Amino acid sequence: MVTFGTATAAPGEKDTGRLEVGETRDGSTFGLPVAVVNGIDDGRTLYIQAASDGDELNGVGVIQRTLPQLDPMELSGTILVCGVVNYHAFQVAEHRNPVDDTKMNRAYPGDKTGTSSERIAAATFNAAISADYVLDLHQGSTSQMIDEVRVRCGTRHRLHEECLELAKVFGCGYILDQKGPDGQLARAAPDEGVPTIDPELGGCVGWDEDSIQRGVDGVFNVLHHYGFLDGHYDTRPQTRATGFEQYGSPVGGLIDFKPDLGDRVARGETLFEVTDVFGDPKAEITADSSGVFWRARRLPQVATGEYVCSVGTNIDTY
Template sequence: MDTGRLVVGEARDGSEVGLPVAVINGASSGKTLYLQAVSDGDELNGLGVLTRLLPQLDPAEIAGTITVVAIANVYGFQVAEHRNPIDDTKLNRAYPGDPDGSSSERIAHATFQAATDADLVVDLHQGSTSQMIDETRVRCGRHHRQHDACLELAQVFDAGHVLDQKGPEGQLARAAPDAGIPTIDPELGGTVGWDESSIEVGVRGVRRVLEYYGFLPGDAAPKDQNRATGFDRYGSPVGGLVHLQQELGAPVQPGDPLFTVTDPLGTEKARVHAENSGIFWRARRLPQAATGEYVCSVGTGIER
């Protein structure tokens, strides 16, 4: 095992900027797994997974190679911001990147080269600072040639829920399958800072991947999970204070109450109900909301 820095450019003072990386070469041959965290600078649960998992790994017990980029969006991480403040770009919309492009495009290019040298990619995320269930995203689209392999990888990771929906252009979990690499995007809850329960889900998930694909001995296998194929997003019809009526992960039916909105003195101004059946997937953390501001999401088209 060795650690170092993947150089991605220079800071405003001319000093070299590098991403913290590790490479673990196992005692015997096997596949290569690429792990990445903190593509979004305020999403830290993935980094929590790596800080707990990596010290537990013994190269003598490993078959194959594990490559790690612990902090991809290093500029955003330094100032605790979601986007890269150098170019005001969301790094996970910049793949496959450009070696001569903007700051984010250069980071995307450098990390994409490492990712596409692997056989499998796990790009660790979380639901930003919103409240969200633990889930794994398959972002290549159901008709993609790598879809079944990506879904199998998600079922092995076993975060409890899967979102199987084609993602936006520029996501690593879309770009890497185009290059023939099965890739998943685990979204480990959502929090400010670290959430220990979601981090434990991530540690267990990566270990399951290592066992199933032969990096470590073990008997992990794919697990059927609730799989959503879309989202219903709900905004506030009025301004005020939001009171959620559902717990994360709860099943909802059409007409079930999702949230109410009151004025500062507690008088109810609006009540919002589910339009379709699904799972209460994600919700804003702060109670105050303006007219039209995002409040929550329900995962829809549930399959197993």
């Protein structure tokens, strides 16, 4: 028997429930939506979570489409799922938890007696470190971004190769292999011996079917490769970046991007131009390094110093 919150499943069963993590402002309890898929045969445990940032919905779409396809009678091992981590932010379609103005993916490993976000992080972290592998599904917020997977433990970490292999198996086509900020699940869980990756499934307002399907494919790649499901998955070479350069605008105006997402750019190549509202040029911004055009703001208007785009650098094939 496997239990996660109120979800309980015997071998060969699937169940959904709630993981209680606190009370709302009117004093009523609330819980995160969770699921257990307990395979008929023994095996490893995979933990999957989505929406630790409340406006990043593609991961929720992946779970919505994946869970109905999982037959516990065909599964070896166990899958634990938290469908929405940042409960309060999800309710109001915001990025940060509005109760404590915290970005959830900076709160791990959490604190069960701490702030709202720290309590949620602690509860989900306990599930994560009980697993053998962790998929923390994200997207590039509401910006435009390629589908990629982030390895956040750092190249000197003892689990770096295991995390990198998991990212390759997920198979989005691109990997950002760069140590992440403190408080990320993909930083904290490897410290407890659990390979963890952070798939960033595109970037959009709402959700994007192509990115969701790429995430569903990635989950099944992992399930086949690590023996949860019968069948074999052959990994494909991935484009890896170990550097990440961000560009802001030196002036205010309207942005005109020159490359498309995923395009290779050369050092000195124009990334974007800024014009005034009448179309007269104000600035031309070029790449400091060669790399891949990785991420771009969605809205065309920009203020002085505001974020515009990012380039993945130090490119190789892994």
